[in-house]
């Protein structure tokens with residue numbers, strides 16, 4: 001016979017142990033382990049970005065394999081490649097369209113500083129138009145370096161005051 | 170058809186066509202007025218059915234006419250290349266007739282040449298910039314354009330208002346990475362060839 005459960009409070013006989021934690025820790029744990037990248041692949045570095053998604057490097061070990069090609073569904077923009085002035089406005093626009101909270105990884109020498117392109121057409125570092133959280137060195141960086149950047153970013157996200165920021169903005 | 174044949178065939182009909190010194194392929198000089206007719210003969214009678222490249226040349230600030238256009242033609246059946254050089258009409262903007270009606274592949278090539286040299290291709294169906302953004306006020310491959318670029322406003326006003334950033338010239342110290350090909354490898358380190366102005370020595374007012 002099924003009896004109605006009339007307990008409205010916590011019943012330790014049924015539900016077991018309780019873990020007490022801080023809301024920030026929970027929110028940050030969820031955020032840092034479900035990073036959905038916006039693959040802003042602009043040049044050669046984008047090939048390495050693709051490689052990091054392939055089976056050998058397997059970015060999904062870090063919960064970041066869901067490459068969203070829609071800015072509304074992604075929260076970390078991986079700028080991989082040379083940002084030209086013509087493309088810069090599109091990069092900024094896509095960044096603006098991403099839902100907050102959002103982070104940016106500048107992947108490779110070009111995205112970080114303009115790289116070897118000291119020329120009229122190349123933005124000398126994507127940090128001139130979007131705030132960058134992690135810079136990855138290399139030309140191109142190996143996929144391991146990108147995975148390292150994602151782990152670094154996870155570490156950074158884990159330390160953010162999540163709830164305080166949530167209600168401030 | 171060999172190069173000599175092309176020159177003798179064209180020379181008979183177009184007296185202003187002359188052979189041009191060249192290290193690799195045969196080449197001819199054509200005046201801008203003759204260009205459409207000469208090109209049509211080359212395509213229809215000499216078998217040059219593929220236009221592989223169009224590029225502009227800036228012969229220097231004092232040259233008159235200053236700009237030229239070079240076409241590279243290829244004959245698929247004859248496996249032969251031909252280079253056709255012409256000088257643009259004097260004036261601003263300099264101009265040459267467009268080749269899009271003969272070879273559709275000229276479309277993007279001519280747009281690119283326009284983008285970088287400001288050469289107008291008369292009769293081009295869609296002469297817009299292709300690599301630089303619309304409204305960019307300069308032509309980067311002209312000789313007076315500094316390698317590092319010049320300060321401009323960012324193309325998108327909305328983005329510029331948000332970021333407060335202008336299109337700043339690229340820093341020059343240690344760059345651009347032009348390696349002179351003389352000396353030993355050790356001597357050929359990347360270095361600045363154009364150090365006429367950089368972030369330490371600002372551009373002189375003139």
Ligand code: SF4
Nearest residue numbers: 044045108110139140
């Ligand atoms: S950093 Fe190197 S590999 Fe990456 S986009 Fe620039 S030139 Fe290409």
